[in-house]
Amino acid sequence: MSHFDFDPAATAPRQYPLEVAPDTFCIRALTPSVGGTWTNLNSMVIRGAEPVVVDTGMVTHREQWFEDVFSLVPADELRWIFVSHIDTDHAGNLIEALARCPNAAMITSRGESFRVAASLGVPFARMRLVDEGECFAVGDRELTALRPPVYDSPYTRGLFDESTGVYYASDAFCAPIPGAPVDWTDEIDPDLWAEGLARFHHASLCPWVALVDPAKYQAEIDALARRAIGTIVSAHSPVIRGAAVARAFELLARLPAAAVPA
Ligand SMILES: [Fe+2]
Ligand SMILES: [Fe+2]
Numbered sequence: 001m002s003h004f005d006f007d008p009a010a011t012a013p014r015q016y017p018l019e020v021a022p023d024t025f026c027i028r029a030l031t032p033s034v035g036g037t038w039t040n041l042n043s044m045v046i047r048g049a050e051p052v053v054v055d056t057g058m059v060t061h062r063e064q065w066f067e068d069v070f071s072l073v074p075a076d077e078l079r080w081i082f083v084s085h086i087d088t089d090h091a092g093n094l095i096e097a098l099a100r101c102p103n104a105a106m107i108t109s110r111g112e113s114f115r116v117a118a119s120l121g122v123p124f125a126r127m128r129l130v131d132e133g134e135c136f137a138v139g140d141r142e143l144t145a146l147r148p149p150v151y152d153s154p155y156t157r158g159l160f161d162e163s164t165g166v167y168y169a170s171d172a173f174c175a176p177i178p179g180a181p182v183d184w185t186d187e188i189d190p191d192l193w194a195e196g197l198a199r200f201h202h203a204s205l206c207p208w209v210a211l212v213d214p215a216k217y218q219a220e221i222d223a224l225a226r227r228a229i230g231t232i233v234s235a236h237s238p239v240i241r242g243a244a245v246a247r248a249f250e251l252l253a254r255l256p257a258a259a260v261p262a
Contacts, residue, residue, distance in 0.1 A: 021164035037176035049139025050079040058092040084170035112155040148172035165230030174236035
């Protein structure tokens with residue numbers, strides 16, 4: 001099979017939406033990664049009074065992504081499409097989602113909105129602008145845009161739902177799945193999870209973390225950890241729940257001093 005025949009949606013095991021809190025679902029996809037591991041490519045749906053999609057998946061999994069999202073929310077009922085940043089693995093189906101969901105507006109930041117208009121052609125009339133730390137109401141709940149401590153685009157915003165304690169972390173807390181696909185990180189050997197998380201952050205997401213001021217970095221982590229987060233949905237990890245949430249913050253905190261895995 002040549003590189004151009006590679007179809008991760010056809011070759012990877014199918015992971016269906018996972019309910020991580022009441023009416024909150026992780027939309028999953030998998031792609032094979034180095035050393036026989038799997039990498040998640042996740043997004044999220046909040047099925048509230050005004051349904052929200054959080055990130056829009058990848059082009060390679062378009063059919064599967066729309067099937068999963070529309071199994072939870074009919075196209076004409078979707079109201080908001082929150083995009084954490086417009087990397088192609090997070091905004092891969094944005095244009096199609098806006099076309100297929102006529103009552104939905106995209107939520108992005110003021111800074112990112114110009115890139116969204118210029119590079120993707122989304123009209124400003126379809127955008128609602130929410131900046132770092134701002135809350136916005138979506139019917140039965142308020143959501144807060146909160147940048148994760150680590151990211152590969154400075155425009156990145158995570159999303160916190162205080163009503164469920166679910167934090168969507170965008171790329172942060174990324175880690176591969178060694179072996180058979182799992183739903184939760186607490187199904188992974190703890191040492192393999194720690195090693196994989198450090199490797200993904202140093203090799204891909206934020207090699208700059210080795211350069212940060214440790215005290216300022218720790219302050220960023222502490223500010224997020226003070227929120228009442230019970231579940232972390234990362235775009236590139238099984239879901240992090242319960243006691244694993246505190247452990248995930250510890251693993252993130254030790255990144256600047258961690259030996260960089262080969
Ligand atoms: Fe990214
Ligand atoms: Fe990503």
